[in-house]
Amino acid sequence: MKIHREGSATILLTLLALAVINGFVYYFTKDYPVVTWGLLIVSIVFWLFIISFFRVPSRVFKADENLIIAPADGKVVVIEETYEAEYFKDKRLQVSIFMSPANVHVNRNPISGEIKLSQYHAGKYLVAWHPKSSTENERHTVVINNGKTEILVRQIAGALARRIVNYMKAGMKVQQNSEMGFIKFGSRVDLYLPIGTKVNVALNETVRNGQTVIATLA
Structure with missing residues (x-):
């Protein structure tokens, strides 16, 4: 499986946005690890979901002119x-x-x-x-x-x-x-x-x- 070229910018921008959000939340809630770790896990799952939008699985194609x-x-x-x-x-x-x-x-x-x-x-x-x-x-x-x-x-x-x-x-x-x-x-x-x-x-x-x-x- 590979990632389609149309997803490169979206995946990168999503990663940067999530990094900024997590950094901001960590700054204000570092004394509450449940919050920071919870957000990090949700962010990772969301980012992987975005990546899945642009997946191109390996397939054996069926070809027939009829x-x-x-x-x-x-x-x-x-x-x-x-x-x-x-x-x-x-x-x-x-x-x-x-x-x-x-x-x-x-x-x-x-x-x-x-x-x-x-x-x-x-x-x-x-x-x-x-x-x-x-x-x-x-x-x-x-x-x-x-x-x-x-x-x-x-x-x-x-x-x-x-x-x-x-x-x-x-x-x-x-x-x-x-x-x-x-x-x-x-x-x-x-x-x-x-x-x-x-x-x-x-x-x-x-x-x-x-x-x-x-x-x-x-």
């Missing part, structure tokens, strides 16, 4: 046909993955192909499971064309996730399971697939990026 691989860790919260208004402007099969603060937060490309669209949208910070979060929250949309079909992947910020990182640019050629981006502190990733695509997961199923097969392309 499969759509999970772009994120989390739980499947939506499987339904819906109208996609930004790019396709027609009905698509939506599969949404909710990422909790405890999940791995790296997002990966679910298929190989060419990036046709990479577009950031500012927006609100509704809770990620809110029905309108897909269209009203801060989000980043990526469309990948593999020569046979196109799928849309949308990173969505939530109430806690206030920063979406996306590395994709229009015209780029990407490989399945390569890094698409990172959402700090969890949130949600939506997939929009062609109608009729065979979905291989069920509602409330836990999935892992780079490993779980979300769907099979026709």
